[in-house]
Amino acid sequence: MDDRKQKVLLAIVQDFIATAEPVGSRTIAKKYRLGVSPATIRNEMADLEEMGYIEQPHTSAGRVPSVRGYRYYVDYLMKKRELTREEEELIRSQLAKKARDVGRVIKRTGNLLSQLTSYTSMVLTQQRRPSKFKHIQLVLMNPAQTMVIVVMDNGAVHHRLIETPESFISSDLETLSKVLNAKLQGLNMNTIRFTLLKELYFELGRHKHILDLSLEIIQEGLFLEEEDKIYLGGVFNMLTQPEFQNAEKIKTMLGILEQEELLCELLSDDSLDKGVTIKIGDEIKDHDIKDYSVVAAPYMLSGRKIGTVGVLGPTRMDYAKVISVVDFLTKNLSVALDRVLRGGGR
Amino acid sequence: MDDRKQKVLLAIVQDFIATAEPVGSRTIAKKYRLGVSPATIRNEMADLEEMGYIEQPHTSAGRVPSVRGYRYYVDYLMKKRELTREEEELIRSQLAKKARDVGRVIKRTGNLLSQLTSYTSMVLTQQRRPSKFKHIQLVLMNPAQTMVIVVMDNGAVHHRLIETPESFISSDLETLSKVLNAKLQGLNMNTIRFTLLKELYFELGRHKHILDLSLEIIQEGLFLEEEDKIYLGGVFNMLTQPEFQNAEKIKTMLGILEQEELLCELLSDDSLDKGVTIKIGDEIKDHDIKDYSVVAAPYMLSGRKIGTVGVLGPTRMDYAKVISVVDFLTKNLSVALDRVLRGGGR
DNA sequence: TGTTAGCACTCTATTGCACTGAGTGCTAAA
DNA sequence: TTTAGCACTCAGTGCAATAGAGTGCTAACA
Known part of the structure; x- marks a missing residue:
């Protein structure tokens, strides 16, 4: 593609970007001062069209860049613009x-x-980022509800309110939090599942309900946050x-x-x-x-x-x-x- | 508004809702079988227009319900529809x-x-719902960062990662969490501000940075969540x-x-x-x-x-x-x- | 007295048509 | 190789004629 063709293509793309109207040969000759007549430009345009860089919406309209034309413009012709x-x-x-x-x-x-x-x-x-378990915290909100908060090592925090039996008191939850934190520290899902679950359920069997929910929330944190x-x-x-x-x-x-x-x-x-x-x-x-x-x-x-x-x-x-x-x-x-x-x- | 007028209005609203085209007297007479001729309906429509229930986009168009017409329809004429x-x-x-x-x-x-x-x-x-402070938890994520989690009594959870000096260790944070929880339990912003701040800063002066940030996050929780x-x-x-x-x-x-x-x-x-x-x-x-x-x-x-x-x-x-x-x-x-x-x- | 048929009238939307203007492609001359 | 000139194409515009939907009014009717 010779120099003048590039100039013509550049003119067409720029003008079309600016006006959204198909660009004719006269316009280019006048506005972009290539030093040649519209007829010459018409010839160039005919070539450019054949090469697939521009298109004509209909016979009596000017030219419009094709996707290929835009691509050529972006890759080779476009001048970098600085922000004001x-x-x-x-x-x-x-x-x-x-x-x-x-x-x-x-x-x-x-x-x-x-x-x-x-x-x-x-x-x-x-x-x-795949994440690992970092911390769990159980907070008693009122006699019947507990907030479960799970922190992942990538900084994600998940929480959910769950129902708990009225018999629970704050210190129960604290113990539970502590054990869970100690056992689960830094693990990812695969590791958690097989080794520890039985152990946990044995130790904390009394709190099965809350344990279930907690693990579910941890699981969400591990799997579903992508x-x-x-x-x-x-x-x-x-x-x-x-x-x-x-x-x-x-x-x-x-x-x-x-x-x-x-x-x-x-x-x-x-x-x-x-x-x-x-x-x-x-x-x-x-x-x-x-x-x-x-x-x-x-x-x-x-x-x-x-x-x-x-x-x-x-x-x-x-x-x-x-x-x-x-x-x-x-x-x-x-x-x-x-x-x-x-x-x-x- | 007499019975027949209501029927005409209903027909106009229904038809317009269905077709989006202005409704003429012939259409009503045919489709809605009121047992009277288009001419009669035209008379009624003239009345309805005078009363402000319908309008005419232009002279040779049918009628369209006015806002008032829709209102009357919704309040008095509309039949309840059951879901399928x-x-x-x-x-x-x-x-x-x-x-x-x-x-x-x-x-x-x-x-x-x-x-x-x-x-x-x-x-x-x-x-x-105005909320009160419920719980704060500081979790050491890595030697340089701590996650601050604040739970409000309405179930909202706020968290943010902050930078902490490398000298911090987990137990520092635990102490800090405990003290904050004990002191701030169940308070709203006004109460927190005056009575406790000095006391806190005195007691935990060493951790001023982290204290500042924690309080800021609590404050957000209290104020900004509406x-x-x-x-x-x-x-x-x-x-x-x-x-x-x-x-x-x-x-x-x-x-x-x-x-x-x-x-x-x-x-x-x-x-x-x-x-x-x-x-x-x-x-x-x-x-x-x-x-x-x-x-x-x-x-x-x-x-x-x-x-x-x-x-x-x-x-x-x-x-x-x-x-x-x-x-x-x-x-x-x-x-x-x-x-x-x-x-x-x- | 309310209802209806008939009719003239209004206004929009559509259609066809001529015209304009932008733009092209081609040819022949420079 | 470039350019001027010219015939040709085609979208868009404006205009007039037409069709059609709908009205309001009047006079007749039950």
Whole structure:
């Protein structure tokens, strides 16, 4: 692909990203000053179309980038864009706000991302680390109920309120807690099951009911927490994009957004990479999603990946901007999370 | 309002609910067999319009119920609808599924509700009960980090990981936990602040850092937990309704749904009532929402209201059906929650 | 006095049609 | 190789005619 073709392709992609209208040869000649006439550009465009980089919605319309065209643009033509002072400032200040829990930070991140890009943001939180039992605590809440709290070594805390016979008193529970803690310390599920159960039941047989429930909660902690949660932000925001004049388009889009599993898969799939990943149109398997692109990047906590941030928008999205925002944001998010999860909360 | 007028109004509301098209006099005469001619019905309709129960989109269109018309229908004309076997069965089976946590049940409820009604469901969880301190537990996770867990008497559990000096050992933390538990038992924030702080700091001065953080977490537990969370379901679902052919309508609707505070307010506002509440169109203050109605009802846990379930749909919604579903669902939800929060989780 | 048939009238929605303008591809000249 | 010129295509727009749904009113009827 010669130099001029690249320039023409770049012009088409940029213009289409900016206006959402098919781009004609005249427009390019005028706006992008390639020093040649529209006719020449038409010839180049005919070539580019043959090569599969651009398409024509109908005979009398201008050209539109194809998925392949976007891909070429993203890989070779696109200039890196730096964030403006204001954008950096906004991100920093939002993430610096004191936040009480992770959920809050996640939500704020999503909104921020959507606000900066005008597309829909997705934040996935992953918990993939296998965990071990760390601590159990039984707290008598009232004569008939006990709170069972289980702490895993990866910092997860599970709790549930259970019914207990009125005969229980605080010190019973304390003893029980102590024994369980001593016996189960640092074990994972496999180890717990075979060696210790009999021993435990023998020793604490009297409290069978509570023991059952406790073990069940521990089990949950060990097995079931590998769950991804996804947060979406700025759906309404994205509707200001010109492609969404049409009710059908909106419906398709909402249809995609309601398939949480699909989105989760989309985001967790990048898991290998460290940096920003870009998926364009039908590079994604799902058919519905052929007119959309996703820009995603993982975020870390103490060097370990704990989730992914992504932006979903039309294939026509402003990749340069989105990429820079996602990149900057994920880096700063890691810092912010560290502060919330560790420090004094501010 | 005489008997025949009621019949005409009923016919108009029913037909409009079913078809979403303005209803003409001929249609009523034919489909609803009132035994009079279209001309007579036209006279009645003119009266009903004058009385404010129906409206005409334009001169050559049929009539459409006004908010007042819907209100009259809901209050006086509507026949109670029983759920079908299948519907009841579906609700029962979905709620009977074993669920691991409340969030899961809430989500499932929302989806169920939306599926049954074809409108958007909203589930609000409220935590309005003032709580007292019940228990604090410090767990050493690794040489440098400690997990602080605070249990409130209403069953809320708060936790956070904090940094601790390496010199700490498990028994330090145990002592600390014990003292804090003994001193702070059953207090609310006001009491804690004045009497005990000095005493505590004197006694445990050596551990000032950890004490500060612990108290902060307790404080959060006491003050900040009055937070409502709302879950929305089946937004996409609702788009199958004929009013959403138009992109603008969809945007307005999504605009409403993105205002979480507004929705929360809408649902928490019914807090007084025990049963199903119906708000139609501009009976709701917010202007955007004038074409929508909300049917809501609270759900309970051990006799105390802990949240609200609602359905948001066009004013033209099938009230009879929605009301019966919401009613049945909230009643069963209470039972299901009880099982999850208490029992063995299934 | 209430009901009904008939009719003129209103207004929306649809259809067909001509026209405009953007944009192309091709050809021939520079 | 580039460019000017030209015929051609096709979506979009505006306009007029038409169809159809529904009304309100009047006068006749029971």
